[in-house]
Amino acid sequence: MAAVPREGAGAGGVGAGVRSATARASSFSRATAAASPKPAIPGVKHGLNGAAFVSSGIPDLDRILGGGFQLGTVVMVMEDAEAPHHLLLLRNFMAQGLVHRHPLLFASPSKEPRAFLGTLPSPVSGSKDERPRMAPGLDPDAQDHDKGLRIAWQYKKYFGEQQSSGLHNRDCRQEFSNDFDLRKPLERQLLNGQHIDCISLLDSPNLEILQDHCSAFLSKLPRNDGTIGCAGRLAIQSLCAPQCGYFEMDWDMASFIRSLRAMVRSSNAVAMVTCPTSVLPPSFCKRWQHLADTLLSVRAIPDEDKDMAKLLTGYQDMIGLLHVHKVAQLNSQVPVILDATTFSLKLQKRRTLVLERLNQAPVDGSTGSPYGVPGSSGSSKCSSIDF
Amino acid sequence: MSSNASNLLEEALGIGGGRTIGGRVVLVEDCVETSGAFVLHHLMKRVLSLESRGTLLLLALAHPFSHYDRILRKMGCNLSSQRESNRLHFLDMLRLEFPGQIDGETKEVGFQELFSKLQTAIEVISERGNNNGGITIMIDDISMLEIAAHGCLDQILDFLHYCITLTSEYGCALVILSHGDIYSSDEATGLLSSLEYLADIVVKTEPLATGLAADVHGQLTVLNRGSSQGQGYSMNKFRNFHFKLKENGAEYFYPGSIKT
Numbered sequence: 222m223a224a225v226p227r228e229g230a231g232a233g234g235v236g237a238g239v240r241s242a243t244a245r246a247s248s249f250s251r252a253t254a255a256a257s258p259k260p261a262i263p264g265v266k267h268g269l270n271g272a273a274f275v276s277s278g279i280p281d282l283d284r285i286l287g288g289g290f291q292l293g294t295v296v297m298v299m300e301d302a303e304a305p306h307h308l309l310l311l312r313n314f315m316a317q318g319l320v321h322r323h324p325l326l327f328a329s330p331s332k333e334p335r336a337f338l339g340t341l342p343s344p345v346s347g348s349k350d351e352r353p354r355m356a357p358g359l360d361p362d363a364q365d366h367d368k369g370l371r372i373a374w375q376y377k378k379y380f381g382e383q384q385s386s387g388l389h390n391r392d393c394r395q396e397f398s399n400d401f402d403l404r405k406p407l408e409r410q411l412l413n414g415q416h417i418d419c420i421s422l423l424d425s426p427n428l429e430i431l432q433d434h435c436s437a438f439l440s441k442l443p444r445n446d447g448t449i450g451c452a453g454r455l456a457i458q459s460l461c462a463p464q465c466g467y468f469e470m471d472w473d474m475a476s477f478i479r480s481l482r483a484m485v486r487s488s489n490a491v492a493m494v495t496c497p498t499s500v501l502p503p504s505f506c507k508r509w510q511h512l513a514d515t516l517l518s519v520r521a522i523p524d525e526d527k528d529m530a531k532l533l534t535g536y537q538d539m540i541g542l543l544h545v546h547k548v549a550q551l552n553s554q555v556p557v558i559l560d561a562t563t564f565s566l567k568l569q570k571r572r573t574l575v576l577e578r579l580n581q582a583p584v585d586g587s588t589g590s591p592y593g594v595p596g597s598s599g600s601s602k603c604s605s606i607d608f
Numbered sequence: 609m610s611s612n613a614s615n616l617l618e619e620a621l622g623i624g625g626g627r628t629i630g631g632r633v634v635l636v637e638d639c640v641e642t643s644g645a646f647v648l649h650h651l652m653k654r655v656l657s658l659e660s661r662g663t664l665l666l667l668a669l670a671h672p673f674s675h676y677d678r679i680l681r682k683m684g685c686n687l688s689s690q691r692e693s694n695r696l697h698f699l700d701m702l703r704l705e706f707p708g709q710i711d712g713e714t715k716e717v718g719f720q721e722l723f724s725k726l727q728t729a730i731e732v733i734s735e736r737g738n739n740n741g742g743i744t745i746m747i748d749d750i751s752m753l754e755i756a757a758h759g760c761l762d763q764i765l766d767f768l769h770y771c772i773t774l775t776s777e778y779g780c781a782l783v784i785l786s787h788g789d790i791y792s793s794d795e796a797t798g799l800l801s802s803l804e805y806l807a808d809i810v811v812k813t814e815p816l817a818t819g820l821a822a823d824v825h826g827q828l829t830v831l832n833r834g835s836s837q838g839q840g841y842s843m844n845k846f847r848n849f850h851f852k853l854k855e856n857g858a859e860y861f862y863p864g865s866i867k868t
Contacts, residue, residue: 270678472758479755483702486672503793508751510640511787547640552678554646555853558822 264321265292265452266397270552275323275452275491276398278313281576283398285564286548287557290314290491290515292452293444294549295482297513298495300459304521306541306566307495309574311456313401314493316341318454320399320407324416326438328431329458330465334419337458338412342401345573402572426466428477431457435481439488453490455481461496471505478512514549519566533565534580541566543576616860617650620830620847621809628660629781630742633772635807637788637800641815642826646851646858648748648785652676653685653857655744656695663733664690665697665726665745669752670785673698682855694736697729704756715760719767726771730778742779745771749785754799761798772806788812808833816850823866824850 266274266288274289277296283289290296300307318325319341327334420434435455442453461474478494485492494513498506510516520542522529530536543564548557564576618624621634629651638644655662668676676698677687690696706718726745733743747753750764757763774780784803791800804810812829832845852859852866859866 472755475755476758479752480703480705486702504790507640507787507790507792508755511751511790516640552675553682553855554643554649554679554858555855556643556825558820558825562820 262449262452263395264317264323264397265449272551273449273452273489275321275454276317277310278315278317278398278401279310279574279576280398280400281564281574282310282543285545285559285576286515289398290493291549291551292449292489292491293486293551294491294514295478295485295512296491296493296515296517296549297509298493299510299516299518300495300497301519301521301541302497302499304519304541306519306521306543308458309403309566310517310519310543311458311493311495312341312403313574314454315456316343316401316407317399319411319414319417320344321452322414322416324418324438324442324451324453326418326420326434326453326455327458328420328422328434328456328460330422330462332421332423334421338417338419339406341407341412342403343405343407344399345402346405400573403568403574404572422460422462422465424466427470428467428473432477432480435492436484439484439490442488442490444487444489449489451489453488455485455490455492457492457494459497460494461498461501463500468500471502475505475508475512478509482512482514510546513547514551516545516547518544518546520544522565532582534582535565535567535577538567539565540568616847616849616862617647617828617830617851617858618654620828620832620845620849621811622832623654628662628742629744629783629809631775631779632781632808633775633806634781634783634809634811635803636783636785636811636813638785638813639787639789639815642813644785644811644813645748646853647811647813647828648746648783649676649679649683650858651744651783652680652746653683655742656680656685656687656690663695663697663743665699665729665743667699667701667726667745667747667753669701669704669750669756670748672702673700683857694733697733699725701752704753706757715757715763716766719757719763723767723770727774730774730780734778742781744781744783745774746783747771747785749787750799750803751787751790764799765802768803768806813851823852825853826851827863828860 264275266276268274268288268291272288273292274283275292276283276289277286298307298310315325315327315338327337329337331337418434418438420431422431425431438453438455442451460478461468467473481492481494496509498509501509522536522539522541526536533539543566545559545562545564548559550557561578563579565579567575567577569575615624621629623629634651636644636647652664652666654660655664666676673687680687687696687698691698704722706715730743730745753767754761754764768784771782775782784807786800786803788800791798810829810831812831813826814829815826816824827848827850830845830847832847848863849860850863850866851861
């Protein structure tokens with residue numbers, strides 16, 4: 222192999238002649254450092270381009286976004302004024318963090334934000350008949366660790382409820398993402414941690430208090446190239462809610478998001494911010510959208526929409542729609558193009574949140590040409606669904 | 609991407625084959641659906657390439673150094689070594705704040721400081737005689753500067769005008785990234801219309817009219833107001849083509865002619 226002293230050429234460190242004469246080695250160095258495995262922190266997964274992911278609390282969403290929420294990014298959820306579906310996303314996000322013992326900062330425009338913690342769901346407790354949901358196409362019997370889990374479930378019947386919950390908690394911590402049972406509240410002991418900071422935005426005349434809290438929170442989670450010490454989560458509910466004291470201060474709010482983004486970039490944390498963007502002036506709404514790294518929006522589905530019932534299968538089970546506008550792409554200029562960007566929010570067995578691609582219902586032969594293509598992203602074909 | 613292949617973007621910008629964007633103002637407008645950052649990356653690579661011997665002054669308001677470093681590395685350009693050899697001057701302005709938000713005067717002072725920082729850097733560069741390839745000032749992105757200034761349009765426009773004087777004084781090129789869709793509503797047209805008026809070249813990235821696609825990431829529209837220096841007339845050239853982004857660069861092609 223000819224050693225060509227061209228910028229950016231060559232496999233890592235093979236051609237010693239490629240290195241420049243300066244004391245500083247070229248950007249390509251022998252990959253010995255990367256050979257040592259990174260210490261596993263509960264709830265953090267590593268990906269390409271130096272990315273680290275934490276789970277959103279909804280396994281389907283993690284899969285859609287290609288791993289989860291990336292550490293160092295801001296996730297923005299645009300609320301629908303008619304339905305509180307953003308709270309579902311927020312609850313799962315926060316509950317997942319508490320299960321993994323990630324430090325949490327929660328800000329909301331309610332007077333008593335701590336009360337919201339009481340509504341967080343608990344991870345699904347598997348019984349013998351329940352199998353943990355796995356990615357499609359995987360044969361559970363072929364995987365070793367699932368075999369291990371199966372053995373544990375068999376012994377569960379010999380243990381009492383207390384012991385099994387201890388075992389179950391440890392299992393939950395090992396998994397990257399959990400399914401959450403929305404009917405069961407999270408265990409008290411997980412809520413009484415030192416690492417949970419709750420802030421009320423209701424009486425704040427400006428965003429300085431929140432900014433100071435965020436700054437203090439994030440300074441404990443610095444990001445250094447290489448090892449990740451701990452991962453933190455910030456959850457800010459309804460940042461631009463009209464009842465907050467700073468509501469009219471458009472530039473201050475934009476400035477806060479900008480500094481939050483800068484702070485989060487240099488720390489091992491994910492910030493999830495929800496906002497009712499319909500109350501913002503359109504130009505600021507766009508500014509917020511540009512500031513977000515990952516942009517999602519939730520939308521209510523009217524209860525009795527006959528047109529939509531004809532258009533989509535499974536319409537009765539849907540509680541709302543989730544649209545993915547933008548997926549975070551740090552350190553890369555290639556955009557993430559998803560197969561489908563609109564998903565339906567459904568409750569499986571009335572307790573766990575799942576996201577499904579929209580399926581068009583087969584069209585009645587008498588009304589026109591059948592297209593019946595499953596799995597299309599509904600937005601481009603259906604005129605009634607307008608995003 | 610071979611540097612010898614004819615590049616639609618460079619043709620549209622009027623660079624390549626020895627010509628540079630020196631002395632011109634380039635405005636890159638993007639939107640939420642299609643980010644225009646790749647145009648900046650392409651120009652960065654161009655300026656810092658071995659043939660061009662230019663210098664780049666990057667006012668980074670949107671991303672930290674590591675972000676650009678990783679991206680440009682995949683495109684074959686080592687920003688760290690360029691920074692050390694003083695071909696790249698990286699101004700990290702992620703946390704740029706102008707103190708005293710309400711008082712317009714202190715903000716003016718803040719902008720003045722920023723501009724004098726720029727000017728001294730440029731003077732130093734031209735004194736050193738490394739000015740063969742020309743200096744390029746890149747602002748990524750100007751809407752962040754607007755937020756930092758809390759929307760004080762006057763200050764920002766003054767700052768821009770001062771930067772533009774640098775293009776005539778030192779022959780610098782000025783490349784600005786802005787977000788077109790922020791200014792599309794009625795109440796906030798100010799900055800964008802001023803920018804479009806001041807720019808010599810406007811590059812707009814938009815999504816395809818037909819929606820998302822895996823092979824084509826969007827469309828580029830380039831309006832090049834031909835310079836009237838020594839020509840007696842200026843010809844506006846308007847081009848439209850599609851692009852696909854990859855880790856090591858971007859492919860540009862006329863609509864419908866992608867090679868799969």
